Amino acid sequence: MYACVECGKEIKKIEHKFVRCPYCGSRRLAKIRPPVAREVSTD
Numbered sequence: 535m536y537a538c539v540e541c542g543k544e545i546k547k548i549e550h551k552f553v554r555c556p557y558c559g560s561r562r563l564a565k566i567r568p569p570v571a572r573e574v575s576t577d
C-alpha cells in the first residue's frame with residue numbers, strides 16, 4: 535500500500551511502476567505498511 539505525501543491519501547491500486555496519486559496527481563508516494571495489528575496493546 536502506498537500513501538501520497540502531498541495530500542496524504544492512501545492508494546491501494548498500483549499499476550506497476552507508474553504510480554500516481556489519483557487525487558492530486560502527485561507522483562510522490564510513500565510506501566506504507568498495511569495495518570496489521572498484532573502486537574498492539576493499548577490497554
Ligand SMILES: [Zn+2]
Nearest residue numbers: 538541555558
Ligand atoms: Zn495526492
